[in-house]
Every structure is written in structure tokens, then in C-alpha cells.
Amino acid sequence: MSTLQGDLLHTVETGSISAGRRFWGHAALWLSAAWLVASFVLQASHDLGWTEIGFQTWRPVLYAYFIWAVFLCVTRVVIYGESGKKALFVLPAALFVVSMVVFPLLFALWVGFSDWNLASPTGRQFNGIDNLRHMLTDPFYLNALINMVFYTLAIVVEYAIAFGLALLLNQEIVARKFWRVTFLLPLMLSPVAVSWMVGKSMLETRFGPVARLARWLGWENPSFFGDPLTAKITIMLMDAWTFIPFMMIMLLAGLQSLSREVLEAAEVDGATKWQRFWEVIFPLMLPVSVTAVMIRIIFKLKLADIIITVTAGGPGGATDSVTSFIYREYRDRSNVGYGTLLALVYLVIIVVGMTGLMNLADRIVKRMTGRL
Amino acid sequence: MKVEIYDALMRRQASRRDILRGTASAAALMGVSTALGGLPTAAFAADDVRAQILKIPGVGKGSPTDADWQKVGELCLGPTMANVKKGEFAGVELTFMGLNNQNLHNFLFRGFLKPWEAYTGAKINWIDLAQADYNARLQQSIATGTVDFDILEMGAPFEGDTAGRGLLDEMPAWVDKQIESDDLVAYLKPPVGTWGGKKYRVTIDGDCHTFAYRKDYFGEGSVTGMAKPPKTWQEVNAATKAVMGKKDPLTGQPAYGYLDPLKGWGGFGFYFLENRATAYVKYPGDPAWLFDPDNMKPLVNNPGWVQAIQDVMDLIAAKAYPADQINADPGTTAFSQFLAGTGSMLTWWGDVGSSARTSDTSVVGDVVAFGINPGSSKVYNRKTGKWEEKYNEAPNMAYLGWGVYVTKRVSSDEKKRKAAWSAAAHLGGKDISLWTSAYPSGFQPYRQSNFNYDEWQKAGYDRAYVENYLGSNADSYNHKNAAIEPRIPGIFQYYSVAEDELAKGYAGKYKSAQETADAIAAAWEKITDQIGRDSQLKLYRASLGLS
Numbered sequence: 001m002s003t004l005q006g007d008l009l010h011t012v013e014t015g016s017i018s019a020g021r022r023f024w025g026h027a028a029l030w031l032s033a034a035w036l037v038a039s040f041v042l043q044a045s046h047d048l049g050w051t052e053i054g055f056q057t058w059r060p061v062l063y064a065y066f067i068w069a070v071f072l073c074v075t076r077v078v079i080y081g082e083s084g085k086k087a088l089f090v091l092p093a094a095l096f097v098v099s100m101v102v103f104p105l106l107f108a109l110w111v112g113f114s115d116w117n118l119a120s121p122t123g124r125q126f127n128g129i130d131n132l133r134h135m136l137t138d139p140f141y142l143n144a145l146i147n148m149v150f151y152t153l154a155i156v157v158e159y160a161i162a163f164g165l166a167l168l169l170n171q172e173i174v175a176r177k178f179w180r181v182t183f184l185l186p187l188m189l190s191p192v193a194v195s196w197m198v199g200k201s202m203l204e205t206r207f208g209p210v211a212r213l214a215r216w217l218g219w220e221n222p223s224f225f226g227d228p229l230t231a232k233i234t235i236m237l238m239d240a241w242t243f244i245p246f247m248m249i250m251l252l253a254g255l256q257s258l259s260r261e262v263l264e265a266a267e268v269d270g271a272t273k274w275q276r277f278w279e280v281i282f283p284l285m286l287p288v289s290v291t292a293v294m295i296r297i298i299f300k301l302k303l304a305d306i307i308i309t310v311t312a313g314g315p316g317g318a319t320d321s322v323t324s325f326i327y328r329e330y331r332d333r334s335n336v337g338y339g340t341l342l343a344l345v346y347l348v349i350i351v352v353g354m355t356g357l358m359n360l361a362d363r364i365v366k367r368m369t370g371r372l
Numbered sequence: 373m374k375v376e377i378y379d380a381l382m383r384r385q386a387s388r389r390d391i392l393r394g395t396a397s398a399a400a401l402m403g404v405s406t407a408l409g410g411l412p413t414a415a416f417a418a419d420d421v422r423a424q425i426l427k428i429p430g431v432g433k434g435s436p437t438d439a440d441w442q443k444v445g446e447l448c449l450g451p452t453m454a455n456v457k458k459g460e461f462a463g464v465e466l467t468f469m470g471l472n473n474q475n476l477h478n479f480l481f482r483g484f485l486k487p488w489e490a491y492t493g494a495k496i497n498w499i500d501l502a503q504a505d506y507n508a509r510l511q512q513s514i515a516t517g518t519v520d521f522d523i524l525e526m527g528a529p530f531e532g533d534t535a536g537r538g539l540l541d542e543m544p545a546w547v548d549k550q551i552e553s554d555d556l557v558a559y560l561k562p563p564v565g566t567w568g569g570k571k572y573r574v575t576i577d578g579d580c581h582t583f584a585y586r587k588d589y590f591g592e593g594s595v596t597g598m599a600k601p602p603k604t605w606q607e608v609n610a611a612t613k614a615v616m617g618k619k620d621p622l623t624g625q626p627a628y629g630y631l632d633p634l635k636g637w638g639g640f641g642f643y644f645l646e647n648r649a650t651a652y653v654k655y656p657g658d659p660a661w662l663f664d665p666d667n668m669k670p671l672v673n674n675p676g677w678v679q680a681i682q683d684v685m686d687l688i689a690a691k692a693y694p695a696d697q698i699n700a701d702p703g704t705t706a707f708s709q710f711l712a713g714t715g716s717m718l719t720w721w722g723d724v725g726s727s728a729r730t731s732d733t734s735v736v737g738d739v740v741a742f743g744i745n746p747g748s749s750k751v752y753n754r755k756t757g758k759w760e761e762k763y764n765e766a767p768n769m770a771y772l773g774w775g776v777y778v779t780k781r782v783s784s785d786e787k788k789r790k791a792a793w794s795a796a797a798h799l800g801g802k803d804i805s806l807w808t809s810a811y812p813s814g815f816q817p818y819r820q821s822n823f824n825y826d827e828w829q830k831a832g833y834d835r836a837y838v839e840n841y842l843g844s845n846a847d848s849y850n851h852k853n854a855a856i857e858p859r860i861p862g863i864f865q866y867y868s869v870a871e872d873e874l875a876k877g878y879a880g881k882y883k884s885a886q887e888t889a890d891a892i893a894a895a896w897e898k899i900t901d902q903i904g905r906d907s908q909l910k911l912y913r914a915s916l917g918l919s
Contacts, residue, residue, distance in 0.1 A: 204708075205696045206694070311699055314636075316876040331508035333865045335865075
């Protein structure tokens with residue numbers, strides 16, 4: 001049974017596609033592909049110094065790619081007619097993803113395994129796994145990774161506070177809408193603004209209101225970034241202040257979607273407030289909680305702006321995050337190859353870590369909700 | 373003629389008869405075209421212009437505003453008008469990349485160049501960068517071949533990165549004449565600003581660090597107990613320790629001594645350790661103090677440098693700094709601390725001197741004094757490997773001043789090229805430099821004519837103050853043992869990594885000053901190898917004037 005006979009509902013084109021049309025479709029596709037490959041090979045050879053013929057920049061290769069992409073889409077219809085149009089629903093998006101994600105990733109790999117200092121007159125040089133070796137012995141990177149463990153662990157406390165606030169805002173309290181908006185305000189602020197308003201102004205040691213309050217309370221020389229532990233805690237607090245509202249709003253949405261019947265049944269059965277929370281609400285909220293915590297971890301792993309603005313990683317690297325260290329390595333030292341490799345390794349750590357964490361969370365949720 | 377134009381000219385005391393005269397009305401029309409009130413008919417009498425600009429806005433009358441910058445730019449248009457016809461650059465668009473530090477630099481340039489744009493017809497687009505982002509932006513543009521600016525505000529240390537790679541346009545002879553480059557102080561004359569014998573730079577700033585101190589901390593019965601301000605780093609440390617636990621005589625807050633910035637500043641923070649170190653390691657007659665000119669080995673871990681690091685560590689251990697000093701960068705020490713009344717001693721670029729009396733945020737204008745950077749009672753001779761007990765001073769010519777450069781992007785278009793150089797020359801003019809020296813601008817004096825104390829006195833400055841402030845600059849510029857920075861590629865990479873290692877050392881993560889210095893030296897060796905030891909050595913030797 002042909003497509004025409006069996007799928008009339010989804011087919012509006014009835015005519016068959018001529019051999020000539022197919023030929024020209026294939027020809028256009030293969031010609032554009034050949035042009036793309038040829039220009040790539042030519043430019044690569046030119047860049048590697050194998051040939052003197054080539055373009056001044058890679059831009060013509062990019063244009064060849066665009067033309068090939070357009071021909072690829074158009075020829076789907078030319079060659080396959082109606083069924084080719086179906087491909088057009090997905091193909092542009094797929095090509096966009098390839099352009100914006102896959103190519104840059106491949107380029108990053110190419111750069112990451114290079115010795116490329118922007119000040120070097122010799123430019124980029126392939127250096128195998130030297131950057132990887134350097135990374136394993138780099139105390140600054142290791143220190144930043146350890147800091148990230150502490151920063152991530154702070155999410156447990158953030159989650160507890162966010163859950164508490166969500167429970168509070170889920171009650172019939174006075175001016176509930178006002179409080180909801182108020183608690184959301186920190187999230188609406190840019191972390192850089194938070195850095196200046198809180199880190200550089202309110203926590204300023206001489207005139208900042210928090211420092212004045214601390215002095216009034218008896219702390220003679222208040223210093224919020226003076227020693228490693230205090231600095232780390234202050235950064236954690238600023239970051240938490242910004243992002244707790246994010247978890248809070250997710251949890252609040254979860255609480256509002258809980259079935260009232262279940263909660264009322266627990267109440268009728270004589271459960272105490274704590275039992276209602278721990279035995280009913282908390283397990284029911286676990287899927288939402290896991291989602292909120294996972295997204296928060298992803299945000300946390302990217303922590304950089306507050307650190308860069310307020311402490312620049314100091315004192316002595318105590319507040320450095322992986323991202324702020326990479327930023328410094330890349331920006332201040334123009335060490336593009338090594339900086340890129342560090343970013344790639346961090347990406348792998350995040351992907352593997354998050355996958356493992358999600359599997360673990362899934363098991364925990366299943367086990368806990370299975371009791372209900 | 374529009375009413376406001378007539379009113380403006382009347383305010384400038386131009387007579388109706390003058391206005392009706394062809395030449396005068398042309399000048400007047402040009403002057404008012406920027407709606408700033410027009411030019412006086414005799415605006416270009418040089419002395420008159422200099423006297424007029426020094427009254428904008430007037431010493432003690434608050435920080436200058438954009439309107440003031442535009443007025444100054446307009447009054448200083450004379451040299452431009454001698455070389456460029458009105459509307460000659462109509463249709464030309466230029467891109468200018470520079471800094472936005474303290475809302476100065478590019479902000480000033482915009483004001484200065486607005487009348488220039490109105491007169492020439494050119495349009496300037498701006499790329500504003502924070503100090504800490506500058507190095508990265510410039511290096512990325514160079515390395516990726518994406519130089520997207522025609523005019524560049526840049527320090528001489530980057531000449532190796534730019535001129536050395538053929539990215540700059542050679543300065544035309546008429547520009548050299550217009551900016552009267554003979555007037556530059558000696559150390560800013562070639563080879564600074566040149567590469568391979570060609571000139572590339574319109575100097576707009578002279579750089580050296582000078583020593584600023586509070587007079588009320590020294591003298592009979594003072595909090596330091598010292599009769600005179602310190603002359604050596606040993607005395608600086610002693611004074612810093614002496615004021616611990618005492619009250620600041622001006623503010624009543626806790627008294628503090630020398631303000632070391634302990635946090636990095638995109639590489640620029642390293643200059644402040646250099647201030648201490650040059651007194652110990654810049655041996656008279658030996659130009660090398662950062663690297664060994666024979667093999668490019670770092671000198672940063674020799675006993676002299678280690679002593680400088682140790683001095684800072686001693687003050688940290690004694691808790692002699694304000695709380696959170698570990699989190700204070702040079703911008704904080706100068707503008708949030710010293711000028712705001714915290715601390716009594718500071719080394720910084722000269723704009724602290726002009727800001728002390730003219731900035732709205734300064735409270736120390738009446739009690740501040742200046743000198744060249746402190747010296748040392750001993751100096752380390754790297755060639756003999758021994759300390760010598762003798763007085764040594766070596767002011768740090770940190771950064772060699774900002775300049776304006778024109779990139780090769782304009783070389784193929786003669787009209788655009790002339791426009792770019794004309795804009796650069798306007799910013800580097802002799803008269804405009806007097807104003808940038810006298811008012812908050814981010815720039816310090818850089819011409820011999822900037823040291824004419826009579827002009828400053830006429831402008832309303834206290835003669836004794838200005839002689840003291842400008843004298844400290846002049847003494848540093850003319851010092852025989854001045855420490856001159858090498859113009860080698862990637863110099864800020866060395867400084868940046870040193871800042872990271874120093875931060876670790878100051879936070880106690882290394883066991884000693886020596887270990888901290890060794891870590892910096894090891895990191896510098898890696899950078900040298902990465903950039904290329906041979907090429908670095910060659911350029912380093914050239915910058916020291918060695919064959």
C-alpha cells in the first residue's frame with residue numbers, strides 16, 4: 001500500500017515527483033555539500049600552512065555552511081515532496097542546535113587541547129594532554145573545586161529556609177500577596193547589583209549599616225571578608241539571600257497543588273501538625289523539592305558574579321568558585337587554551353554529577369512516596 | 373540669528389559690530405554650534421585659553437561636569453582648526469575604545485571631543501571598558517583578529533602587543549607638530565611611544581606613583597610621634613605600627629598608617645608591591661629589576677623582593693591595617709579610604725593629588741602632602757648577590773602613562789585616518805593637558821609646561837600645595853634611578869598571576885614571604901615559556917635599551 005493510499009488524512013499532495021526534479025534536488029544538495037567540504041578543507045589546509053591558497057578568514061566557510069543548510073531544507077521538499085515537508089518541522093531546529101551547541105563544543109575541544117596564550121606571537125599550538133596534566137596539579141583549581149563542595153552543601157540549609165517560608169506564605173496570613181512579592185524581590189535583583197548594594201555598601205566596614213550595627217552590638221572591628229571562613233560564609237549568605245526566593249516560589253506552587261482531601265484526612269485521623277508535615281506534606285512535596293534543589297544546584301555551580309565583584313576570589317582563594325577562577329585565568333591571563341579545558345572538565349563533572357544525583361534522588365523519592 | 377545665539381554672544385561680551393563682521397561671526401557661529409555659549413573672538417590666544425580653562429569650573433567649586441569638559445574641549449580647539457577645515461570630516465565615523473574608570477577617561481573624552489565633532493563633522497562611537505576588563509578585551513581583539521576600534525586609549529606597556537604586531541598606524545608628522553611633543557617630560561619621549569623607530573603615540577598622561585601622606589600625622593606631638601614624614605619604607609612601617617590604637621586627628625575614627633592594597637586589580641595591583649620593592653631592588657645604574665636580562669629569569673624572588681613582601685606580611689601580622697584590608701584593591705585604598713579620611717599614607721598615581729582638593733568626596737584636601745616614593749636604608753645588588761647598607765630610592769614609573777593610538781583600520785582611508793589622528797591630537801593638546809593635570813581626570817601632568825606653578829596659582833591653587841604636589845611628580849619623572857616598566861607582551865599576565873599568589877601569601881597560605889615569592893617566580897617562568905622565552909628576552913632587552 002502506498003503512502004498516498006494509506007495516509008490520505010495527512011497528505012495533500014497527490015502528484016508523483018518527477019525524476020528530473022529528484023535529480024536537480026540531489027544535484028543541488030550534493031553541490032552545496034561539496035562546496036562546504038571543499039571550502040573547509042581549503043581553509044583548514046591554509047590555516048595549517050599546507051597550502052598558500054585560502055581565505056583571509058573562516059567567514060566564507062560559514063557562508064558555505066549556511067547555504068548548505070538552506071539547500072538541505074529546500075531539497076527535502078524538492079526530492080521527497082509532501083513527506084519532505086514534515087522534515088522541515090524539525091530540521092531547522094536541529095541545524096540550529098548543531099550550529100549553536102555542537103560546533104562550539106567541538107571548537108572548545110580543539111582550543112582546550114591547545115597551548116594558546118593570547119600574547120604569544122606563535123598563536124595556538126596543539127599540546128595534547130598538557131593542559132589536563134597541569135589541571136591535576138593546579139592548586140587554584142583544586143581549591144576552587146573544594147570551595148564548590150561547600151557552596152553546594154549550603155543548599156541544604158537554603159532548602160530548609162525556603163520550605164519554611166513557603167509553608168508560611170501558604171497560610172492564611174495578613175497581606176499574603178504583599179509578602180509573596182516582598183520575598184521574591186531579591187531574586188529580581190541582578191547578582192552584580194546585590195554585590196554592590198550588599199557586599200560593597202551595606203557590609204562596608206566603616207560606614208556600612210551592617211558594620212555599624214555590628215559595632216553597636218559589640219563587635220569592635222567588624223570585617224565580613226577579612227578572614228577565609230567569614231568571607232566564605234558571607235558570600236554564601238549573599239547568594240542564599242538572592243536565590244532562596246527561587247526555591248521558595250517553586251515549593252509554594254507545589255504546596256498549593258497538594259490535594260486538600262489528603263491533608264484533611266490526615267487531620268481527621270488525628271495526626272499532629274508535625275506528623276502531617278513529615279508523614280504527608282514532605283513526602284508529597286518530594287518531586288517538587290527534588291526539582292527545586294536540582295535547579296538550584298545548577299545555579300550554584302555557576303556561582304561567579306558575586307565573588308568576582310566582591311572578593312575577586314580572596315582572601316587567598318577562600319571564596320573562589322570554579323567559574324570565577326576560570327574567568328580570571330581566561331580574562332586576566334589571556335590563557336585561552338587552559339581556561340577552556342578547565343571549563344570543559346567542569347562541564348563533564350557537572351553532567352556526570354547531576355546525572356548521578358538525579359538517579360539517587362529518583363530512588364529516594366520512590367522509596368519515600370512508596371509509603372503513602 | 374537666533375535669540376539664544378545672540379544672548380550667548382552678549383554674555384561673552386561680543387559687540388554687535390563684531391558680530392556683524394564676517395570673520396568674527398564665523399568664529400562665533402562655530403563656537404555656539406554646540407550650544408555652549410560660543411567662543412570668545414580672541415579664544416586662541418594661548419595664554420588666554422590656558423587661563424580660561426583653569427577657571428572651569430574653578431578650584432574649590434566642586435567636581436567638573438560634562439558641560440565643563442565640553443567647554444574645555446571647545447576652548448582648546450585652536451590647534452585643530454589650524455590643521456582641519458570646518459566640516460572636513462563630514463560622514464566619517466570612528467570607534468574609540470577606552471576606559472570608564474571613576475566615570476573619567478572616556479567620559480572626559482566624550483566631552484572634550486563633542487566640540488571637535490561639531491566642528492569637523494565626524495562622529496565617534498564609544499567602547500567603554502572597566503579597568504579590570506581592559507587587558508582581556510584588548511588581547512582578545514588582537515589574538516582573534518577582531519580589532520573593532522579606530523582609536524585606542526592604551527598604556528605604553530601594551531605597545532609590545534600592538535605596535536609589535538603591526539596593528540598601529542604611524543603618527544603623521546603634522547600630529548607631532550600639533551601636539552608639540554617636544555614639551556613632553558624626558559622619560560615619556562622616545563623610545564616610549566615608538567616601535568622600530570616609528571612614532572605611534574599621542575601621550576595624554578604621565579605615570580609615576582608618588583607618596584601621599586597626611587601632614588597632621590607628623591610633626592610635634594603627632595599621633596605617629598615622628599617629627600617628619602617617613603623617607604624610607606622602614607620608617608613607613610614604623611609609623612604604621614606607631615598609630616595603632618590611636619584616633620585619626622581629622623575624623624576621630626581609628627588612625628591607620630600606610631594603606632597597602634591587598635586585593636588584586638586585574639594586574640594593576642602589582643604596581644603597589646613594586647612601589648615597595650623598587651627601593652630594595654632597583655640598583656642605581658642597573659635598569660633590570662623585574663627579570664634577568666640575560667635569561668629572562670624572574671628577579672621577583674630575590675632577597676629584595678622578598679623583603680618587600682615581608683614588609684606587608686609584617687603589617688598584616690601586626691593587624692596594622694583597617695579591617696577587611698585584605699579585600700581592598702587600589703581603587704578602594706585611594707578613593708574609599710585615603711581621600712575619605714582613612715589611613716595616613718598611600719602611594720598612587722598623581723590624580724590623587726588633584727582629586728584631594730577638587731573632588732567632592734575628598735576630606736583631606738587641607739592636610740595632604742606629597743613626596744616621591746619612599747626609599748630604603750639598604751639596597752640589594754643582584755649582580756653581587758649582597759645587600760648594601762646605603763640609602764636608595766627608585767620611584768616607580770608605573771604604567772608609563774596613557775596614550776591615544778590609531779589603529780591600522782584607518783590606514784587605507786586617508787580622510788578617516790586624518791580624522792582619527794586629529795581626534796587623538798585634540799586630546800593630547802598642550803592646553804588641554806593643563807586642565808587634565810589640574811582637575812579630576814584620571815591623568816597626571818606629563819609635559820614640562822604642566823609644571824609652571826604661576827599658572828596654577830592664578831587658577832586659584834594654593835602655591836605651596838601645588839609646588840608640593842607637582843614637585844613630587846617632577847622629582848619622580850626626573851629621578852636618575854627611576855624604575856621604568858618593560859614594554860613586553862603579556863606584562864599584565866605576569867602581574868595578574870602575581871596578584872593571585874600574593875593574595876595566597878597574604879592570607880597565610882604560604883609559609884613565608886620567600887615561598888610566596890618563589891610561587892610568583894614559578895608562575896612567571898611558565899608564562900615566559902608559554903609566550904616564548906626568546907622573543908620575550910629580545911623585547912625585554914630592547915625595552916631596557918640593551919643590545
